[in-house]
Amino acid sequence: MDLINLANCNRYDIGIIKEINELNMYDKSCLSGGEVEARLLEMGFIEGARVEVLHLGAFGEEPIAIRINNSNSIIALRKNEASAVLLEKIKND
């Protein structure tokens, strides 16, 4: 199964995180290596978690608002950070 990038997801897409890797980012981060990855992990992103794209920013652009697993709070992030996250899309139910 092909992996898709969280930054390319549409609204209501649901997927399972397969990989969080800075090397996939659109623009290389200006932070020291591993830092963006650590921040994403800290905010709750983790391989195996289910994510759902809830909202897109103005005119369908960044930032995107997503839910991780079924936490009661929502995480907003810009596309460049989102591009570090690869998903396996699961059927939208």
Add this chain to the structure above:
Amino acid sequence: MTKIINIALVGNPNCGKTALFNSLTGSRQRVANYAGVTVEKKHGYFITPNNTKCTLIDLPGTYSLRSRSPDEKITREVVMDEIKDESKIDLILCIMDATNLSNGLRLILELKQSGKPVIVALNMMDIAKTRGYHYKLDELSKILDCEVVKTVAIKNQGINELLVAIDKAIPNLVQKPHTWSVSDAKGVRQYHAQVAQIIEKIKISEGSPSVWTDRVDNILLHPVFGMLILLVLLFLVFQSVFTFADIPKNFMQDCVDHLKDYVVGLFPGSLFGSLVGNGVIAGVGTVIVFLPQILTISLFIVLLEDTGYMARAAFLMDKIMGSAGLHGKAFIPLLSSFACAIPGIMATRTIENKNDRLVTILISPLMTCSARLPIYTLLISALIPSKTVLGFLSLQGIVMFSLFFIGIIFALLVAFVMKIFFFKGERQPSIMELPSYKIPGLKNVIIELIKPAKMFLKRAGTIIVSISVILWFLSTFPVAPIDAILPAIDYSFVGILGHYLHPIFAPLGFSWQVVAALIPGMAAREVVVSALGTIYALSGTEDAMQNGLGVLISNSWTLAMGASLLVWYIFAPQCASTLAVVKRETNSIKWPIILFSYQIVLAYVMAFLVYNVISILMK
């Protein structure tokens, strides 16, 4: 003498630490529904049922002890006893949001490595219950090897149980060896794995997130209408300043005017009557009448913060902030600056990147703070006809909104320019949490309105009274010679200084009275209104005596003059406390000087342009 136990309150952002701090210590620290409300450590005290004195330290929220931003650094330093000369932490009270357990558990695993004893408060149990997040807590307590207490901080539930748990812990507070080290991505993944195992063991039911948060967000975060709603909301705030806040304001204005006439009438022709009437009452009275307006703005901001909309506003503005080179989170300090730039500047502590934070600090003073309302309202009411547009919008409200809007636009422009020339750097990551919506508690809203009201009245009673009295003296003495042709004030110190500095400001269209009022107005923005009140009252024109400042301005000022002063006040660095806070937060004298200089240049140039353009157009 028994030992005082030091307890640190640690947890993820927005999990209810400050709410719990307030319940335990009876304090009234700010509680609001977004991440990053608390940015300082705050001490509070309580006594346990067994009579042990405890110091409780409320801390900024954090996801880990890596301390990415200045506020998170404070938390790390306190928990790890990294600050010299401060008593060591004996016990960590770790709060977790029961509806977001995995983030909380990762932090607790990290906290346990500090070697300090930990007690867990599982907060937001009310929401957890209704949303179906159930866990085996005795199991959790066993796994973590510490007490776990259920709490609902805002309803004071579980506080007694928590106190009992603290009492139970006190006799055997032992520090185990410290094994913590900064974790990298690999380390965080390990915590994730551990937490997954724990949750597997304690889970009864998984729960489901708030449905109506999603429904409300479908409207408020709508890709097109979301932005529109934000604009309309802000617009309404400034409309209401001119519509419903105007009624109590006019009533207060009448009271002040009557009181002044009464007092001056009591001592006809005496200096004392003039001091009390023209100095104190004219000075303080002209400012105090703006209380309803300040409360209106504060009410809106408190509601935005307490419902959870604040983080949404930041979400909606992220793209625009990003194009000015700023962090999305930077919009929260900017919005807070509507009330006052000082909490806004403090709130920048949540911004990780040093340059981004500096730029945000430097532009916060351009936001229309509530201390600008008196001068804005005075000039707008005096110079703009109180018409309704489209049947329901007040024209004055529209002008007020435009002033605020100009502030935001210029703030972003200034940020953009600074980012290009002085703080080159790539775009920083911007990740933030949007909390689920909550209905604001009435008690909390009232507490948060009493605070600005108290502060405002205290300033009126201290700074403004003393400045008014000093100004009265300086505008009365030296007294005019017997054969004086000009009004007496022209011969006083204020008159002399005003006339002396007048040429500098003449290109902006300011009269010498305005120039004289700007000087005490450096202490605090609202003082300029009272200073104008005093100076004009003493200038002795019939108009000022009888009808008050507003009428005088509308009769004798041109639109160009008023507009120029308004524009001056959008940009000018007329607030000593802001400069002091910038110095403290940036830890250098350089930044307040830069702030002051760019603001004054901008103010001068813009006021000059506006004065001249309007003068030409009106010819």
